[in-house]
Amino acid sequence: MNDKHKQIRTVNVTRYVTPLREGGSLPAITEADDDFLYVLKFRGAGQGVKALIAELIGGEIARALGLKVPEIVFARLDESYGRTEPDEEIQDLLKASIGLNLANHYLSGSITFDPTTTVVEPGPASIIVWLDSLLTNVDRTARNTNMLMWYRELWLIDHGASLYFHHTWDNWKAFATRPFEQIKDHVLLPQASEIEQADITGKSILTASKLKSIISLIPDVWLSNEAQGTPEEQREVYYQFLNTRLAASEVFIKAALHARQAII
Numbered sequence: 001m002n003d004k005h006k007q008i009r010t011v012n013v014t015r016y017v018t019p020l021r022e023g024g025s026l027p028a029i030t031e032a033d034d035d036f037l038y039v040l041k042f043r044g045a046g047q048g049v050k051a052l053i054a055e056l057i058g059g060e061i062a063r064a065l066g067l068k069v070p071e072i073v074f075a076r077l078d079e080s081y082g083r084t085e086p087d088e089e090i091q092d093l094l095k096a097s098i099g100l101n102l103a104n105h106y107l108s109g110s111i112t113f114d115p116t117t118t119v120v121e122p123g124p125a126s127i128i129v130w131l132d133s134l135l136t137n138v139d140r141t142a143r144n145t146n147m148l149m150w151y152r153e154l155w156l157i158d159h160g161a162s163l164y165f166h167h168t169w170d171n172w173k174a175f176a177t178r179p180f181e182q183i184k185d186h187v188l189l190p191q192a193s194e195i196e197q198a199d200i201t202g203k204s205i206l207t208a209s210k211l212k213s214i215i216s217l218i219p220d221v222w223l224s225n226e227a228q229g230t231p232e233e234q235r236e237v238y239y240q241f242l243n244t245r246l247a248a249s250e251v252f253i254k255a256a257l258h259a260r261q262a263i264i
């Protein structure tokens with residue numbers, strides 16, 4: 001098996017089209033120099049580059065598991081941005097985001113996944129529940145599914161709240177072996193009847209070299225907080241966190257099975 005992860009393209013933002021006001025992070029639809037539209041996640045937004053790192057790692061792990069995720073690219077924003085933006089809040093956000101941001105290919109015409117009208121099969125539902133337990137992703141609830149339907153297929157977006165250990169950083173070891181109790185609110189938990197099978201599949205895909213190649217995608221400029229070590233040391237922490245969590249997956253699987261028993 002080829003464990004080398006594909007590279008991430010870099011585009012230059014050419015136009016701010018419109019803000020997406022749903023979440024707190026003020027993402028926006030933007031156009032880039034390849035003429036495609038993207039949903040841009042700004043490094044200058046509330047959670048800063050950590051949300052971008054979570055988005056990148058979470059999204060690429062989901063893709064490696066065979067789930068559909070819009071293409072992720074690095075999006076360069078240059079200094080000329082924001083000067084002509086009339087909205088002050090957006091102007092500040094643009095100014096604070098000069099440099100390398102993250103963007104997702106915009107799925108034009110997609111609609112928000114609605115669990116009351118679309119049924120997800122046990123296989124994919126279980127993989128998604130397993131993924132979010134691994135990533136400690138709190139953002140896949142019935143109220144806020146962070147999934148889109150596009151041409152009748154299910155697409156995953158918004159992994160920015162994953163890996164929350166990185167907001168405290170030093171305590172990563174303890175976080176890695178913790179169950180993920182918030183899984184009780186996962187929108188697909190009722191359908192996830194094959195979590196143990198998902199664990200076997202997930203572990204067979206997420207080999208050490210696969211994880212390392214995904215983590216190697218994090219740009220140095222997003223790892224500039226020297227208090228956390230050099231960029232290479234920080235990547236090692238992400239790797240150790242995920243690898244430890246995988247090795248102890250029975251902990252989060254038990255929590256998910258338990259939460260499922262309570263609702264079905």
Ligand SMILES: Nc1ncnc2c1ncn2[C@@H]1O[C@H](COP(=O)(O)OP(=O)(O)O)[C@@H](O)[C@H]1O
Nearest residue numbers: 020022023024025039070104105106107157158
């Ligand atoms: N790739 C995409 N294609 C189409 N719409 C998107 C895409 N990414 C996000 N959106 C829309 O924008 C909203 C906000 O994006 P999201 O990534 O969830 O950021 P946040 O919740 O942090 O604001 C989503 O709920 C969805 O409606």
Ligand SMILES: [Mg+2]
Nearest residue numbers: 023139146158
């Ligand atoms: Mg969201």
